[in-house]
Amino acid sequence: MSEEVGFVTMAKVERKVEKIRSIGIGMLGYAFMGKAHAHAWKSIPTYFWPPPALPRLVAICGRTKEAVSEAARRFGFEQYYTDWSLLVKNPDIEIFDNCGPNNMHAEPCIAAAEAGKHVICEKPLGRNAEESRKMLEAVRKAGVKHMCAYNYRFVPAVRLAKKLIEDGLLGRIYHFRARYLQEWIMDPNFPLVWRLRKDVAGSGPLGDLGSHIIDLARFLVGDIKSVAAITRTFIKERPLPEDPSKKGLVTVEDAFASVIEFDNGAIGTLEATRFAGGRKNYNSFEINGEKASIEFNLERLNELRVYWREEPVKDIMGWHEVLVTESYHPFYKYYWPHGHIGGWEDTFKNELVHFLDCVVNDKPVGPYAATFEDGWKVDVVCDAILKSAETGKRIQISY
Numbered sequence: 001m002s003e004e005v006g007f008v009t010m011a012k013v014e015r016k017v018e019k020i021r022s023i024g025i026g027m028l029g030y031a032f033m034g035k036a037h038a039h040a041w042k043s044i045p046t047y048f049w050p051p052p053a054l055p056r057l058v059a060i061c062g063r064t065k066e067a068v069s070e071a072a073r074r075f076g077f078e079q080y081y082t083d084w085s086l087l088v089k090n091p092d093i094e095i096f097d098n099c100g101p102n103n104m105h106a107e108p109c110i111a112a113a114e115a116g117k118h119v120i121c122e123k124p125l126g127r128n129a130e131e132s133r134k135m136l137e138a139v140r141k142a143g144v145k146h147m148c149a150y151n152y153r154f155v156p157a158v159r160l161a162k163k164l165i166e167d168g169l170l171g172r173i174y175h176f177r178a179r180y181l182q183e184w185i186m187d188p189n190f191p192l193v194w195r196l197r198k199d200v201a202g203s204g205p206l207g208d209l210g211s212h213i214i215d216l217a218r219f220l221v222g223d224i225k226s227v228a229a230i231t232r233t234f235i236k237e238r239p240l241p242e243d244p245s246k247k248g249l250v251t252v253e254d255a256f257a258s259v260i261e262f263d264n265g266a267i268g269t270l271e272a273t274r275f276a277g278g279r280k281n282y283n284s285f286e287i288n289g290e291k292a293s294i295e296f297n298l299e300r301l302n303e304l305r306v307y308w309r310e311e312p313v314k315d316i317m318g319w320h321e322v323l324v325t326e327s328y329h330p331f332y333k334y335y336w337p338h339g340h341i342g343g344w345e346d347t348f349k350n351e352l353v354h355f356l357d358c359v360v361n362d363k364p365v366g367p368y369a370a371t372f373e374d375g376w377k378v379d380v381v382c383d384a385i386l387k388s389a390e391t392g393k394r395i396q397i398s399y
């Protein structure tokens with residue numbers, strides 16, 4: 001075929017690809033988040049062409065040989081380990097992606113940073129602020145890039161909300177209220193999984209769900225100044241996974257609610273629970289400003305609801321739904337024609353390609369992605385919420 005009519009020879013395509021370097025990825029964990037991250041890494045060249053680098057899935061690590069070897073085949077990793085210390089020492093790995101349980105965040109991430117790897121860690125960063133502070137100190141000392149994977153910053157509608165606020169279209173912010181509601185452990189016979197154990201998880205829905213809305217509060221409105229909170233554990237014993245005839249203690253909260261104050265004078269409420277019957281993954285927030293209000297619900301993640309106090313036509317004043325799928329909306333130039341909606345999994349592609357770009361082109365990870373500093377600050381707020389619930393007092397936040 002002639003080049004004059006717009007065709008490119010295979011040789012030219014191959015030469016262009018050769019200019020894009022590969023970058024080695026090592027991942028800890030192969031379950032829920034491991035699956036999401038692995039799929040995102042593999043999808044980057046499809047959606048973000050040409051990518052900053054071609055992710056090379058070098059190795060994955062997990063506790064059980066049979067399960068992790070199967071995950072390696074399934075996700076496309078070249079090799080697998082059952083010892084994370086070997087993973088972080090692998091010279092072919094440049095980015096360490098930690099998708100393990102909460103009790104496996106600190107030590108492997110610190111070791112990876114000390115080995116010179118750039119580090120991604122799932123949220124919450126640590127089981128408490130003391131743990132996450134050590135992680136932050138490690139990546140700073142090593143001089144590596146770092147990101148705490150608060151993926152909801154990378155929902156197009158959330159990023160549009162951020163832009164509206166930054167552009168001053170809401171004016172002064174008065175209120176932020178957020179709820180993250182699920183229902184998946186309401187059955188008393190649901191087993192005592194690791195998320196219900198303080199030694200592994202650190203906290204219950206506070207760290208699992210609440211950390212997301214705390215991060216969004218900080219991302220969209222600003223730093224939190226004080227908290228007053230209450231927690232509750234509704235089912236105090238559950239069947240042991242290894243022997244359902246026996247029960248063990250639930251050592252985390254089942255729900256929390258908190259009133260918060262921001263440095264800029266705004267006030268807010270936060271709530272998270274796994275006991276909200278009928279709510280599947282209801283991560284929502286509403287922000288009220290002097291000029292406008294915005295509302296988001298993850299179960300309708302392609303929409304942002306907006307209300308302008310000064311509509312040009314008074315007769316139609318009210319909430320409006322914006323379908324955030326236009327090419328000029330955040331991230332959508334990489335995806336589909338307008339109106340062809342995106343999904344939850346796309347948030348991971350968006351955040352990982354951002355981190356890849358930061359590593360390859362030496363760009364700052366923040367402020368649009370959460371760094372380990374952001375992850376630590378979220379954990380400071382989480383600790384304050386637990387302390388407030390325990391003491392019955394309002395707690396001032398000190399970073």
